[in-house]
Amino acid sequence: MHFKFNRRAALGLALGATFGGLVAAPARAEDTIKVGILHSLSGTMAISETTLKDVMLMLIDEQNQKGGLLGKKLEAVVVDPASNWPLFAEKARELIGKDKVAAVFGCWTSVSRKSVLPVFKELDSVLFYPVQYEGEESERNVFYTGAAPNQQAIPAVDYLMADGVKRWVLEGTDYVYPRTTNKILEAYLKSKGVADVDISINYTPFGFSDWQTRVAAIKKFGSEGKKTAVVSTINGDANIPFYKELGNQGVKATDIPVIAFSVGEEELAGIDTKPLVGHLAAWNYFQSIETPENKAFIEKWKAYTKNPKRVTNDPMEAHVIGFAMWVKAVEKANTTEPDKVIDALIGISVPNLTGGYSTMMPNHHITKPVFIGEVQADGQFATVWQTPGLVVANEWSPYLEGSRDLIADWRKPLSCGNFNVKTGKCGGQGT
Numbered sequence: 001m002h003f004k005f006n007r008r009a010a011l012g013l014a015l016g017a018t019f020g021g022l023v024a025a026p027a028r029a030e031d032t033i034k035v036g037i038l039h040s041l042s043g044t045m046a047i048s049e050t051t052l053k054d055v056m057l058m059l060i061d062e063q064n065q066k067g068g069l070l071g072k073k074l075e076a077v078v079v080d081p082a083s084n085w086p087l088f089a090e091k092a093r094e095l096i097g098k099d100k101v102a103a104v105f106g107c108w109t110s111v112s113r114k115s116v117l118p119v120f121k122e123l124d125s126v127l128f129y130p131v132q133y134e135g136e137e138s139e140r141n142v143f144y145t146g147a148a149p150n151q152q153a154i155p156a157v158d159y160l161m162a163d164g165v166k167r168w169v170l171e172g173t174d175y176v177y178p179r180t181t182n183k184i185l186e187a188y189l190k191s192k193g194v195a196d197v198d199i200s201i202n203y204t205p206f207g208f209s210d211w212q213t214r215v216a217a218i219k220k221f222g223s224e225g226k227k228t229a230v231v232s233t234i235n236g237d238a239n240i241p242f243y244k245e246l247g248n249q250g251v252k253a254t255d256i257p258v259i260a261f262s263v264g265e266e267e268l269a270g271i272d273t274k275p276l277v278g279h280l281a282a283w284n285y286f287q288s289i290e291t292p293e294n295k296a297f298i299e300k301w302k303a304y305t306k307n308p309k310r311v312t313n314d315p316m317e318a319h320v321i322g323f324a325m326w327v328k329a330v331e332k333a334n335t336t337e338p339d340k341v342i343d344a345l346i347g348i349s350v351p352n353l354t355g356g357y358s359t360m361m362p363n364h365h366i367t368k369p370v371f372i373g374e375v376q377a378d379g380q381f382a383t384v385w386q387t388p389g390l391v392v393a394n395e396w397s398p399y400l401e402g403s404r405d406l407i408a409d410w411r412k413p414l415s416c417g418n419f420n421v422k423t424g425k426c427g428g429q430g431t
Helices: 007-019 046-065 085-098 110-123 153-162 176-191 212-221 236-248 292-305 314-333 338-345
Strands: 032-038 073-079 103-106 127-129 142-144 167-173 199-204 228-233 258-260 280-283 349-351 357-359 371-375 381-386 406-409 416-420
Touching (some): 046 236, 110 176, 153 228, 153 280, 167 212, 176 228, 199 212, 212 236
Parallel strands (some): 032 073, 032 103, 103 127
Antiparallel strands (some): 349 357, 406 416
């Protein structure tokens, strides 16, 4: 390392020698490992994403109390992409290029993830994405710690089918995750013999609030003599007026149950949940799950936030798992260099909060249990069904024509996110 030596530096050295036992010198940039946090703290997604920023700060603080990583302290770099999808890419470029973060934990919506993908590929950095999504993707620079459709959406539909549901309302926010998930679910329902006339698909914009007409249409669709359910991929703060309108129009879970994929404890914390009792959510974690690991986590979270009313939720657990995996991979590789960390992550197992271990698979997705919970009057969920063990993610859907022959395996020598098992070629269908 080359140093310039001048009088000011000499004075600093002298003072350091004199007062070294009294005052700690400020850390230089290279003395810390920077971790990027890319979550919306304003706009329509702040209701869901702010808590993910908070849990990342807690995890980083906790790791620093253990001595940091590779002998260095971790330093959180927080930015606010403000629920603005192009701004996610701009902020990601800033984190990687200007702030020199070693990894980024962030995004919620698939449109924000799609926005940042080219940046992570171009600058060769690592993104941990903590939210359930539509699948149909496996990127070298991304580690998906949320659920793929077969770890949430498909089990949810199976549960409702077993309960006698014959008509289906697929209700979503108008962007890539709901549209692709519903494309998969529509194909799946038809494979099970459900007729076109018994499937209603509808999309509304982000932040949508005028639900009166739409809820009335759902009631009408469910009044034709067949048991009906709503499969909800509504995202962000639009959920609050949606559930309020269900209550206003007397739509009870016993009549038309709603099963949600993006509503957890955090979203319910802002509304009166009594009219919603019995409605459902499918996740891979609930705060109410009783394990020693979860109990300890909840206690730490409430102490860290100094708020006994703060709740936990599924994407928070995904960050807990992803962060623990990143720490282990950095220690294993003995560097934060992305290429080496990416290779080291595959096969790493860490404890989840629901009992057992989650493992990072060669497709850059993790193994997860699936839980279905009923909304309780206190805004928590009571588990009514769960898988007997952990489920391995299908990154490519077996129910879609262009996907069923694809697999992802990022181990060498394959190193491919869309390998066609029929053609034997990397690059997906027809290449």
